[in-house]
Amino acid sequence: MAPLSQEPVSLLLLPALVLGSTTASLISAYKKTFETLFPRLVQPNTQAISRLDVAIALSPSYPPSPNIPRSALFIPIQRLLAETYSLICAVAAETKVDLDFPGGLDVRIFLLETRVDELPRGLSGTQVLSGPVVDIQTFALAARPYTTIYSVEGEVGEGLLRSLITAWQSKKSRSAPPVQRLPSGPAIVQPSASQTAVHEDGPVTSHKSVAVGGTFDHLHIGHKLLLTATVLAAEPSNPSSPTEAPRLVTVGITGDALLVNKKYGSVVEPWSVRQQRTAEFIESILVFHPDVSSITKTEHIDQPGPNGKIVRVTYGADISINYTEISDPFGPTITDEGISALVISGETRAGGNAVNDKRKEKGWKELEIFEVDVLDASVAMDKDEGDGRKKQESFQGKISSTDIRRRLLETTRASAAG
Ligand SMILES: *[C@@H]1O[C@H](CO)[C@@H](O)[C@H](O)[C@H]1NC(C)=O
Secondary structure, X not given: OOOOOOOOEEEEEEEOOOOOEOHHHHHHHHHHHHHHHHHHHOOOOOOOOEEEEEEEEOOOOOOOHHHOOHHHHHHHHHHHHHHHHHHHHHHHHHOOOOEOOOOOEEEEEEEEEOOHHHOOOOOOOOOOOOOOEEEHHHHHHHOOOOOEEEEEOOHHHHHHHHHHHHHHOOOOOOOOOOEEEEXXXXXXXXXXXXXXXXXXXXXXXXXXXXXXXXXXXXXXXXXXXXXXXXXXXXXXXXXXXXXXXOEEEEEEEEOHHHHOOOOOHHHOOOHHHHHHHHHHHHHHHHOOOOOHHHHEEEEEEEOXXXXXXXXXXXXXXXXXXXXXXXXXXXXXXXXXXXXXXXXXXXXXXXHHHHHHHHHHHOOOOOOEEEEEOOOOHHHOOOOOOOOHHHHHHXXXXXXXXXXXXXXXXXXXXXXXHO
């Protein structure tokens, strides 16, 4: 089993493109940066997994995040996440860097709100539970112990870096981590007309209770996208009405009993390990507090009956996350009427419909379904070109728990053989 804690942690600051930019612009802007950075960070042939936090600053064309409901932001933000994660996977395949595997990288993306002047009064610097979108002041005050901050060359990158360092040093006696500059490609800013980014037609509902489900074995980029989108869909409390009900995110994690027949089943992680890794990931993109443990409460509930085993993690007064062991594809979505939204990946659309059919039978309100894109290798590689097919396989392998298990078994056998 790979170690649960990873060292060291670096930060990459990326300026965002204009809302609705084409995939080609995104590749042009970020690819070179990733190609330069990834091989530098890894320690191949060791057990170490280096973590890289990627903070993408929202450009002025995005609606300022706390001013509109998260469900309205969902479409453009999930697209930005899906495309960037796809590009990360493609670059890792090309540069032969492992992802979420010993000797490789663990990359996590969140969004930085830099337009602090446009936020409602009192929010800047105080949004410690607003991830995966966090204002730059709050982020800097959290002062995560990064070993290095990587920033991109050029005017926009320098401006962003300066704002972060200034915020970081606003508390006397605190120096920011060392900085290194990386090359970046030209950002072709040509918004594509076909991508209407913000969902403006019709009313949008804010959701306080959102669910997601999965196996979450050997957490990889596909899981990370899904979990980030789930946290995104849960509306943070409005600080001006502190009596609002706290948020609940329900993460259904398949019980061990359903996984015994999986391929390479001997290296499926036990439920408690899958739960802990999932929780550790969610915390890293949700909570931006200088002393996370001081606001965290963890309860272990183990009751008989379906969905009775829960690890419930509560942060401050605003949000709880139920990590629930599930023994069927529905989990709490058909036992808890209060859940109002479900986040799924494009591959599991049928599952979402099945949940809503059951809820209709019970006379319950249907869930709003939020879909995340399937990660797509063609974002950055041509599968018909040269060793394209091999790279494509390598891409797929990075987002497949089965492939990760197979490789782990092979590595153990190889080392046992001497
Ligand atoms: C979340 O966990 C709490 C504590 O065990 C439980 O009372 C509640 O019903 C759970 N909610 C859902 C939606 O599973």
